[in-house]
Amino acid sequence: MIPIVLSVAGSDPSGGAGIQADLKTFSALGAYGTAALTALTAQNTRGVSGVLPVPGEFVADQLTALFDDLDVRAVKTGMLGGPDVVDAVVGTVRRYGVRHVVVDPVMVATSGDRLVSDETVAAIRERLLPVASVITPNLPEAATLLGIDKVTPERMAEAGAALLELGPAAVVVKGGHDDGPEAVDVLVDADGVHELREPRIATKNTHGTGCTFASAIAVGLAFDVPLPQAVADAKRYLTDALRAADSLDVGGGHGPVHHFHAAWNTPPAQPHPQPR
């Protein structure tokens, strides 16, 4: 039976981040993708112009409908519209005993636009982190969760260890927005600190990298791959998706990564033949 993975996240109508990115990642990596929407955004590759949260009660209804029927092997959370949405997720994870929970603590879009309120961040910190298998903050998200000014690349391991104290089984602090020849992330779990390194890809098309990375980890866990391997595999998949991103050329701002870089081993699209 195909492993079922669930994204609990917001919609990005431009298709590069949020549930759209998550479903593409699940599909590209061979899992069956499902999605419960927590918010609508109005956004494109240049920025976010509106957010409409889904009430927590209705997120809970979506989750109940899913879990009453489908054998969901892993849950990935992204943008969570409000504290009531966080509580709907936590309640479901506890009630159905979900084993694999990947929390991408989304706070700000690639464009720099803020996506969630302070109350939502507090609910994530206090109630969602303790049920997470792994959380994947970038440097500003790590700092916000820890209630400190900033986390520097030199202090990623230290920040990861402090975040581990908040209850998740593992933490991946992402150094993606740093510069340098490599994109370095730090995984901290009960076994200690592991560094993950891949080449930094020179592209402006980085919309949805965080969503894609966390979703790929969730697929690995759904296939029962051990966490450190699932994280390393996810990073390799994302790096290849970044490498192929410029071939898509979608939008005028930060365009999407190429989720299907491995599956579409066909030449670039040709114009449709004209009738004679």
Ligand SMILES: Nc1ncnc2c1ncn2[C@@H]1O[C@H](COP(=O)(O)OP(=O)(O)OP(=O)(O)O)[C@@H](O)[C@H]1O
């Ligand atoms: N230019 C790049 N080249 C290679 N890897 C990158 C690049 N940018 C980010 N990454 C990697 O992508 C993954 C996602 O990290 P990133 O820091 O972009 O997440 P994020 O800030 O949460 O994303 P988002 O902007 O979608 O919210 C990490 O493994 C990071 O190291």
Ligand SMILES: Cc1ncc(CO)c(N)n1
């Ligand atoms: C809906 C949504 N979730 C997450 C992100 C983070 O990139 C985004 N831009 N939009």
